[in-house]
Amino acid sequence: MRPQGPTIQGRTPRVQSQGSMQFPPVGGTDALRRVLVVDDSRLQLRILAGMLRRRGFEVMEATSGAAALDLCATAPPDLVLSDWMMPGLDGLELCRRFRELPHERYGYFILLTSKSDKSAVTEGLDAGADDFLTKPVDGDELLARINAGARVLQMQRELAEKNRIVTETLAELQRAHDAIERDLRQARVIQQALVPERVRDFGNSRVSLLLQPCGHVGGDLVGMFGSGESGLALYCIDVSGHGITSAMVTARVAGYLSPKFPDQNLGIERTISFGPAMRPPQDTARMLNARLAGDPGVEDYLTMAYIAGDLATGEMTLVQAGHPPPMLLRADGMLQFLGNGGLPIGLVPDATYDPVPFKLGPGDRLLLYSDGFTETVMRDGEMLGEAGLAGLFRAAAAQAQGPELLDDLFWRLSSGMAPGGPLRDDVSAALLEYGEPLAC
Structure with a gap:
């Protein structure tokens, strides 16, 4: 059944x-x-x-x-x-x-x-x-x-x-991002400390500095230091690449050119008769090149415009190591570019550098700058270039002095950029405004 x-x-x-x-x-x-x-x-x-x-x-x-x-x-x-x-x-x-x-x-x-x-x-x-x-x-x-x-x-x-897995992963990534963000903010503070003085008077002359990284940290570095009664050096450096690696190289170079520790500064030499004095720029560049090229842990190279001289006489010497040529705006309004090119620092172990001597007069303004200026894309779709920067420099110099001049120069650059275009590269500059020669 x-x-x-x-x-x-x-x-x-x-x-x-x-x-x-x-x-x-x-x-x-x-x-x-x-x-x-x-x-x-x-x-x-x-x-x-x-x-x-x-x-x-x-x-x-x-x-x-x-x-x-x-x-x-x-x-x-x-x-x-x-x-x-x-x-x-x-x-x-x-x-x-x-x-x-x-x-x-x-x-x-x-x-x-x-x-x-x-x-x-x-x-x-x-x-x-x-x-x-x-x-x-x-x-x-x-x-x-x-x-x-x-x-x-x-x-x-x-x-x-x-x-759930995606949410947890995103939360973990956010925590990692927050940690990296904190580290980058601290790194930015440290890098800004590499340029402790934005402006400094050397007798009747003045040096002003501008440093604008395109990210949290950058590969540009500007600086200045003096030696003796009238010795002065200033520089503008651009490390290849961007980000933390480049920033670490700039920190290392800042130590080689530190105004706080003249005994370790490659730009200063001790003479038996006269004490500390400015080392010839070509020797400073050669020594810096040997340090970077000989370090197996450093794969980056850098470009540099380095100037040292005597404010008492206005006699200055430039070394241009692959960096854009400095602009010299004379008191009479004439503008000229200085330099003969040269190899970057840290690229070739035995590189040598040619000195470029020139003389400053009262009222002259000397601008060292990175290619973050000249390679910025403007509203017309073209890069600013050296001629464009020369025009901005003339206009800013007619309106301001010292750090205000550099601020005005950067404002003019930012105002003329392509719409919505953030900085693609670090922007830096060092300005020397030469006054009456110092009496020895």
Whole structure:
């Protein structure tokens, strides 16, 4: 005799050889374990719940929408199978309130209804239902819909897990970014300390400095130092590349040319008769080149314009090591470029550098600058160039002096840049305004 079990719409479930119930397979059961069945008909509730339990689901039962909502709040189900027409809180309102509960995981909702018109389906979808089954319920169709819901939940859980991993990864990256940002801000402070004085008077003359990195830190360096009663040196340096590596090289070079430690300064030599004196610029460049080229830990090179001389006589000497040629704006308005080129520092171990002597007169202005000025793209799409910078220098010199002149020069550069174009390179400059010669 064939064993009998609960039937839905007159069907008898198939029987396994061991005598247990056989149903269509349900996929994604790892995502769909707990099912809440809601129906005010105890008979239908018992039939549906029994079938699902035999399939291996954990089943909760509720005979009203209010009782179901309480269960959803305390033990959120993976799937709700609810009758639509119930007294009090019906299935449609239950679905709305179920969606409002603060669940971490998505719950699938199937409405059981005798309604089949499109307006009813639309109303159910608007309330948050995922699927519908028409009464009387077909057992195979019900399990097929649960199977579809399990796949949806599985994909949702996988997506949620991936989102969790992405969120955690982003949080970790943000922490790393914050740490790097703190380090870069500190590095910027340290690099700014390499230029402790922005302006300094040397008797009747004045040296002003400008340093504008395009990022937190940069590879440009400007500086000045004196020796004896009238010795003066100033320089403008541009390390190849950008960022932290270049900034570390500038810090190292700053130590070689430090005004605070003249005994370690390559630009100062001690003479037996006269004490500290300015070393010839070509020798300073040669020694600096030997230090950098001979260091296996330094792969970068740098360009440099280095000038040293005597303020008492106005006699100065330039070394141009691959750097843009300095501009000399005479007191009478004539402008000339100085220098004969030369190899960068640290590129060739045995490089030598040619001195370029010149003489300053009262009222002359000498500008050392990096290619961050001349290679800036302007509104016309062209780079500023040396001729363009000469025009800006003349205009700024007619309006201001000292550090205000350099500020005005940078403002004119920024104002003429291509719209929305940030600085692509560090911008730096050293300005010497020569006054009356110092008396020895």
